[in-house]
Amino acid sequence: MKKVSGNTVIVATRNKGKVLEFTHALAPYGLEVRSMYDYPDLPEVVEDGTTFAENAFKKAKTVADALGVPVLADDSGLCVDRLDGAPGVYSARYAGEQATDADNNAKLLDALEQLQLGEDTEQPLLSTARFVCSLVLYDPATGEKLTAEGTVEGWITSEPSGNKGFGYDPLFYVPSENKTMADLTIEQKQSISHRGAALRSLVAQLEQ
Numbered sequence: 001m002k003k004v005s006g007n008t009v010i011v012a013t014r015n016k017g018k019v020l021e022f023t024h025a026l027a028p029y030g031l032e033v034r035s036m037y038d039y040p041d042l043p044e045v046v047e048d049g050t051t052f053a054e055n056a057f058k059k060a061k062t063v064a065d066a067l068g069v070p071v072l073a074d075d076s077g078l079c080v081d082r083l084d085g086a087p088g089v090y091s092a093r094y095a096g097e098q099a100t101d102a103d104n105n106a107k108l109l110d111a112l113e114q115l116q117l118g119e120d121t122e123q124p125l126l127s128t129a130r131f132v133c134s135l136v137l138y139d140p141a142t143g144e145k146l147t148a149e150g151t152v153e154g155w156i157t158s159e160p161s162g163n164k165g166f167g168y169d170p171l172f173y174v175p176s177e178n179k180t181m182a183d184l185t186i187e188q189k190q191s192i193s194h195r196g197a198a199l200r201s202l203v204a205q206l207e208q
């Protein structure tokens with residue numbers, strides 16, 4: 001399978017946090033990252049799949065078919081056990097179509113704090129949770145795809161901390177680091193995160 005075009009990896013995303021993480025992770029391989037911001041007039045991707053893998057494939061295929069070169073896509077999200085896996089594939093639009101990270105974080109804390117009402121506890125760790133990342137690299141010339149998935153386990157904390165990362169990172173407490181994901185440097189996040197794990201698995205497949 002043709003991996004990339006030249007030394008450029010096109011990632012089918014409009015999430016600037018993801019772009020930064022992929023740029024950082026792929027630089028040691030001599031690879032540069034471009035995103036949907038670098039290509040005007042790309043079709044919209046309708047993320048109506050029921051799984052992360054389905055949505056990642058839709059993003060990769062839509063953009064790869066439009067550009068005629070292999071494209072990598074990431075669909076990811078947060079699954080919270082006390083909310084039966086929500087927000088899951090709806091993570092980006094949990095608080096509505098135009099929701100900001102702050103809106104989504106506020107809605108998540110609200111949902112979990114409602115559940116804690118009436119319980120005889122004020123402990124800050126509200127629920128176990130995991131981030132999931134599904135990656136798909138699709139080659140439109142052959143129709144071949146490579147897929148990889150990564151997860152990271154943690155807790156949702158009622159005490160947000162940190163200003164790095166993006167999305168739900170300030171609410172995601174990682175016990176092994178005794179920090180939230182937003183407290184970690186990009187390197188530290190990469191070494192433990194769902195996206196880091198998925199990318200390592202994809203690179204291992206490409207190196208085979």
Ligand SMILES: O=P(O)(O)OP(=O)(O)OP(=O)(O)OC[C@H]1O[C@@H](n2cnc3c(O)ncnc32)[C@H](O)[C@@H]1O
Pocket residue numbers: 012013014015018047074075076077078091092104131165166167168169181193195
């Ligand atoms: O679809 P693209 O354009 O890639 O950008 P997006 O932000 O809409 O990305 P997703 O559809 O994959 O939605 C994932 C949401 O899950 C959250 N998320 C995913 N990875 C995360 C991470 O590493 N840290 C914090 N939140 C994350 C975040 O809120 C994302 O907006």
Ligand SMILES: [Mg+2]
Pocket residue numbers: 047092
């Ligand atoms: Mg999206």
